[in-house]
Amino acid sequence: MQISINNFTKTFDGTPVIDDMNLTIRDGEMLALLGPSGCGKSTTLFTISGIHRMDKGQLMFGDRDVSGLPSQKRNVGVVFQNYALYPHMNVFENIAFPLTVRKDNKADIDREVRFIAALTHISELLERRPGQLSGGQQQRVALARALVRKPDVLLLDEPLANLDAKLRLEMRSEIRRIQLETGITAVLVTHDQVEAMSMCDRIAIMKKGEIVQIDTPADMYSNPRTSFVAGFLGNPPISLLNGIAMGNTFSIAPIKLRVPLGSHEGIADGTPLKLGVRPEHFGPEGDIAVEGKITFAETQGRENLYDVELADGSVLRSIQPAARNWKLGEPVRWFIDSKSAFVFSDDGLRL
Amino acid sequence: MVLLLGFFFLPVVLTSVFAFTNMSTATGISGGSYVVTGNLLRSLKDEGLDAKTIDALGQSSYVIDQAGLEKAHAAGVDARFITEIAERLKDRSFTSSTAFERELKTLPSRPTRVRDLKIAAGAFEQSVLNVRYASRGEMEAALTHMLENPPEGAIEKVATASYTGWTWTTENFKNLVITPDTWRIIGNTVFYVVLTLAFNVLVGLFLAITTFYLPPAGSGFFSVLWLLPRITPVVLYAVMWKWFTWEDGFVFNIAQDLGLPAFNYMKGSVASAWTVVILVNGFVGASFGMILFSGALKAIPVQQLWASEVDGASRWQQIRYIILPHMRWPILFVTSYQTLSLLSSYEQIWLTTNGGPGSTTTVWALEAFKTALNNYTGNLQYGLGAAMALILVAVGLILSIVYLRLFRFDEMMSKPKIEF
Ligand SMILES: Nc1ncnc2c1ncn2[C@@H]1O[C@H](COP(=O)(O)OP(=O)(O)O)[C@@H](O)[C@H]1O
Numbered sequence: 001m002q003i004s005i006n007n008f009t010k011t012f013d014g015t016p017v018i019d020d021m022n023l024t025i026r027d028g029e030m031l032a033l034l035g036p037s038g039c040g041k042s043t044t045l046f047t048i049s050g051i052h053r054m055d056k057g058q059l060m061f062g063d064r065d066v067s068g069l070p071s072q073k074r075n076v077g078v079v080f081q082n083y084a085l086y087p088h089m090n091v092f093e094n095i096a097f098p099l100t101v102r103k104d105n106k107a108d109i110d111r112e113v114r115f116i117a118a119l120t121h122i123s124e125l126l127e128r129r130p131g132q133l134s135g136g137q138q139q140r141v142a143l144a145r146a147l148v149r150k151p152d153v154l155l156l157d158e159p160l161a162n163l164d165a166k167l168r169l170e171m172r173s174e175i176r177r178i179q180l181e182t183g184i185t186a187v188l189v190t191h192d193q194v195e196a197m198s199m200c201d202r203i204a205i206m207k208k209g210e211i212v213q214i215d216t217p218a219d220m221y222s223n224p225r226t227s228f229v230a231g232f233l234g235n236p237p238i239s240l241l242n243g244i245a246m247g248n249t250f251s252i253a254p255i256k257l258r259v260p261l262g263s264h265e266g267i268a269d270g271t272p273l274k275l276g277v278r279p280e281h282f283g284p285e286g287d288i289a290v291e292g293k294i295t296f297a298e299t300q301g302r303e304n305l306y307d308v309e310l311a312d313g314s315v316l317r318s319i320q321p322a323a324r325n326w327k328l329g330e331p332v333r334w335f336i337d338s339k340s341a342f343v344f345s346d347d348g349l350r351l
Numbered sequence: 352m353v354l355l356l357g358f359f360f361l362p363v364v365l366t367s368v369f370a371f372t373n374m375s376t377a378t379g380i381s382g383g384s385y386v387v388t389g390n391l392l393r394s395l396k397d398e399g400l401d402a403k404t405i406d407a408l409g410q411s412s413y414v415i416d417q418a419g420l421e422k423a424h425a426a427g428v429d430a431r432f433i434t435e436i437a438e439r440l441k442d443r444s445f446t447s448s449t450a451f452e453r454e455l456k457t458l459p460s461r462p463t464r465v466r467d468l469k470i471a472a473g474a475f476e477q478s479v480l481n482v483r484y485a486s487r488g489e490m491e492a493a494l495t496h497m498l499e500n501p502p503e504g505a506i507e508k509v510a511t512a513s514y515t516g517w518t519w520t521t522e523n524f525k526n527l528v529i530t531p532d533t534w535r536i537i538g539n540t541v542f543y544v545v546l547t548l549a550f551n552v553l554v555g556l557f558l559a560i561t562t563f564y565l566p567p568a569g570s571g572f573f574s575v576l577w578l579l580p581r582i583t584p585v586v587l588y589a590v591m592w593k594w595f596t597w598e599d600g601f602v603f604n605i606a607q608d609l610g611l612p613a614f615n616y617m618k619g620s621v622a623s624a625w626t627v628v629i630l631v632n633g634f635v636g637a638s639f640g641m642i643l644f645s646g647a648l649k650a651i652p653v654q655q656l657w658a659s660e661v662d663g664a665s666r667w668q669q670i671r672y673i674i675l676p677h678m679r680w681p682i683l684f685v686t687s688y689q690t691l692s693l694l695s696s697y698e699q700i701w702l703t704t705n706g707g708p709g710s711t712t713t714v715w716a717l718e719a720f721k722t723a724l725n726n727y728t729g730n731l732q733y734g735l736g737a738a739m740a741l742i743l744v745a746v747g748l749i750l751s752i753v754y755l756r757l758f759r760f761d762e763m764m765s766k767p768k769i770e771f
């Protein structure tokens with residue numbers, strides 16, 4: 001079901017948290033709300049679920065306006081960050097809870113619970129209490145409980161934040177598998193760009209209660225609208241150099257760096273600019289030479305990460321195949337791939 | 352540690368000890384002496400001691416012996432008169448004062464005034480009645496002296512009964528079992544504890560949950576309001592209820608204005624007296640319950656409440672399936688703690704209805720208190736009171752064990768969260 005949020009505003013104790021947000025989640029897609037901690041992701045999620053109410057704005061489930069409905073009447077499934085399982089009920093009772101309070105008959109409940117338990121691979125855990133489960137198992141139970149009454153939308157609040165690295169990888173693909181199998185519309189809240197990129201059809205990047213950009217992971221990566229978005233996606237992150245416009249080039253005069261602005265012609269000389277260079281676009285090959293010194297080197301197995309400090313103190317990050325090793329302190333003359341670099345205005349807008 | 356154990360157990364130990372004695376104001380709590388009194392003779396007669404012995408014990412006899420002569424001398428009787436008595440009446444004895452006095456009047460040096468004659472006669476009187484003997488031996492000697500051919504065992508029986516100090520006995524418990532009052536008081540106690548407890552827990556829960564759902568501004572005010580009964584000193588609180596329910600009190604006037612029967616609601620009828628007693632204690636306990644329940648409610652993770660709403664639970668279902676299960680431990684605690692304190696509390700009842708009208712609202716603890724410490728007749732029966740208290744302690748212990756079983760306390764405690 002398509003979910004749309006129109007002109008949504010939310011204030012906590014006089015502090016605006018969300019300001020005039022518009023967002024549409026397409027039917028059957030999994031959308032990531034990605035942003036730094038405190039930017040209002042959970043607030044948005046809880047507003048969709050009805051736990052928080054909108055101060056202003058409209059929330060549509062399909063063509064039904066649910067803005068005024070309490071969460072009981074919205075038919076949403078929520079997986080909370082700490083799972084919020086009911087500790088005094090066993091797994092079966094936890095999953096059955098949404099059906100029990102709806103007063104479904106016993107046989108239906110039993111069938112539905114077993115079906116969803118099979119889908120989430122927890123059939124053998126139904127008798128256990130939440131306290132007797134591992135983090136990953138609790139996660140699956142929470143997911144099953146959220147899905148059991150076939151909600152219009154599945155809302156996940158940082159579902160992987162409390163898991164260890166290996167489980168996180170496993171649950172990442174599990175959640176995506178289950179979402180695809182059920183075809184449910186889903187919103188995933190996360191501050192982890194890897195999670196957002198690997199699990200979701202589209203990503204909405206949030207900053208201070210606003211959605212900065214909404215796009216597919218690939219488009220977002222290759223075509224960021226602001227330096228904030230460019231900085232949020234990619235690991236290791238993009239490097240930003242500060243310079244000025246000078247004769248249709250991005251220029252840092254003291255180190256004689258000049259990168260052609262290409263299509264962005266006609267910028268007045270002296271305008272401050274930022275140049276974004278992803279680590280994979282800086283290395284021994286490219287077209288714009290830069291001299292510097294290795295100040296950081298880290299081996300990741302297949303690849304090595306380097307920080308190269310330029311003469312003026314600014315730093316460019318690089319990722320290189322592990323075949324050739326550069327040593328810490330070694331002087332290098334590497335190249336920026338100027339066609340792949342992003343040019344931003346001083347306030348972060350992409351040119 | 353020893354000191355702590357001492358403070359915890361000493362009262363119980365003392366109660367147990369007292370419970371098996373017949374201590375009272377009359378016996379004192381230290382040793383006593385041996386006295387045959389008129390009352391004692393009457394009760395001995397009721398217990399079937401033969402009439403002859405009773406009569407003999409009740410009578411005085413007059414024996415002219417050396418001891419009597421010396422006593423008369425000391426009492427200031429005329430020396431010539433004493434000499435005449437010694438010469439003429441030595442070693443004779445009389446069974447009544449009239450006979451003896453008649454004999455005395457025949458003597459030449461007899462005093463002219465009747466009063467002086469009686470003093471002289473009195474010096475030769477011999478009786479065990481109202482004479483205090485320090486030891487059992489002296490009492491038995493006196494009895495042997497008084498009684499000619501007493502029936503088998505009579506002397507021992509009288510000597511034992513004449514002891515004014517306390518003795519070891521299980522009579523207290525036997526008496527409690529056979530007194531019909533006991534069963535009425537037990538009935539009252541059960542009625543009182545069950546109803547007050549129900550009021551404590553249900554009203555406490557109701558207030559806590561309502562306050563929980565109220566916006567914070569209102570809930571603060573109400574929390575304090577509901578605490579008032581708990582923080583008001585007991586005496587003031589009881590006096591407040593008196594004003595409230597007595598003649599010309601608040602309820603009285605309202606009832607009058609409404610044309611309802613207006614009377615002293617605290618003592619005027621059994622039903623209203625019980626209502627007052629249960630409400631007075633009920634509100635104090637409900638306050639206590641509310642504090643605990645409110646604390647426990649705040650400790651429920653808010654995500655669980657959110658989750659239940661998202662899952663479609665109504666307010667009532669939320670309370671029933673999420674909140675109440677979280678309240679199991681505090682409910683157990685309030686129930687058991689309140690049962691025990693209600694069983695042993697009497698202050699509020701004492702200060703309000705004082706167990707009345709009649710003894711319709713007298714509960715076990717109040718009866719024990721009155722028996723042992725606060726009694727109209729003035730004879731405080733420590734032993735009996737302690738026996739009642741001991742039964743209360745035993746009942747309390749048994750109930751604690753039952754409660755712990757019932758709520759499967761062990762299950763809650765068995766797995767330590769922190770391993771050593
Ligand atoms: N119940 C609340 N009362 C007051 N402020 C809140 C409340 N919930 C969230 N906030 C504030 O709103 C902002 C956004 O919070 P949230 O949506 O939880 O951020 P996140 O993106 O980390 O999930 C934060 O600054 C937070 O302090």
Ligand SMILES: [Mg+2]
Pocket residue numbers: 041042043158
């Ligand atoms: Mg959050």
